[in-house]
Amino acid sequence: MKDSGAGDGRVRVLLVDDQTLVRAGFRAMLESESDIAVVGEAGDGDEAVRAAVELLPTVVLMDVRMPGVDGLEATRRIAADPRLSEVKVIILTTFDVDDYVYGALKAGASGFLVKDTEPAELIHGVRVVARGDALLAPSVTRRLIAEFATQARQQIPEARLNSLTDREREVLSLVAQGMSNDELAAHLVVSPATAKTHISRILTKLNARDRAQLVVIGYEAGLVKPGWLG
Structure with missing residues (x-):
């Protein structure tokens, strides 16, 4: 219908x-x-x-x-x-x-x-x-980390992450922890527009569909560790 x-x-x-x-x-x-x-x-x-x-x-x-x-x-x-x-x-x-x-x-x-x-x-x-x-609800995010942290620790970060700058890797790890643009901006001490620009560049470099895909990539590459969310 x-x-x-x-x-x-x-x-x-x-x-x-x-x-x-x-x-x-x-x-x-x-x-x-x-x-x-x-x-x-x-x-x-x-x-x-x-x-x-x-x-x-x-x-x-x-x-x-x-x-x-x-x-x-x-x-x-x-x-x-x-x-x-x-x-x-x-x-x-x-x-x-x-x-x-x-x-x-x-x-x-x-x-x-x-x-x-x-x-x-x-x-x-x-x-x-x-x-x-x-x-992503906090319960979902925590479960993802718990389920895949061991696997992620054993993995070498994907080769495609080599295209990212150190700053972009940092942003990716924060996105994988569930931070919004405003939270990213506050954490990095930059403007929300700058935070958004970082994310747009990461999406393009990694050929990712959206932020949820960045979360998956962050877990699989071992950028998120158990206990980071408290």
């Missing part, structure tokens, strides 16, 4: 869930906001990819567990399609820490929301991802 497109600057959202009532609930929450428009719905992964190509949403709210093509595979297909390079995916999970977290980030997801999240958190999450930030 699709709606007429929103070409007025609003955040365009595609809802993907195999349960009609769940989609209706999310639609009601999101459409209460003047800066967000639900432009379509899909009931499975195949339909989601087709709808993304047709509607070019800003953000896809993607259920992870669906019959047929699941949310992970649909996310992977969206991330791999050059026509959808600007489309961001938020994975909807039943639990904030489950087996899908790392796989979804690897597949190209920009973040996670729990299905029973408060309306204000859902709306905030959509806006955060729409502006290009990663949406």
Whole structure:
């Protein structure tokens, strides 16, 4: 099912869930906001990819567990399609820490929301991802570090990190810890614009889709160590 497109600057959202009532609930929450428009719905992964190509949403709210093509595979297909390079995916999970977290980030997801999240958190999450930030709850970030720290310690940083300056490596490690642009700026004692410029250069050099992909690269290259988040 699709709606007429929103070409007025609003955040365009595609809802993907195999349960009609769940989609209706999310639609009601999101459409209460003047800066967000639900432009379509899909009931499975195949339909989601087709709808993304047709509607070019800003953000896809993607259920992870669906019959047929699941949310992970649909996310992977969206991330791999050059026509959808600007489309961001938020994975909807039943639990904030489950087996899908790392796989979804690897597949190209920009973040996670729990299905029973408060309306204000859902709306905030959509806006955060729409502006290009990663949406990673502290519990998710800590679990990523805990699960992959041992593996990361044994790895030699990827060769592609050689293209980064020392400052850019530092910025990458801070992004991997979940810092926002403002937090980066305060930590580095630079302006938010300078922090954003650093991140843009890192994204280009590493050919990364967004900040969430930088988080994955930071973990895999061993730039984040256990206990850094306290």
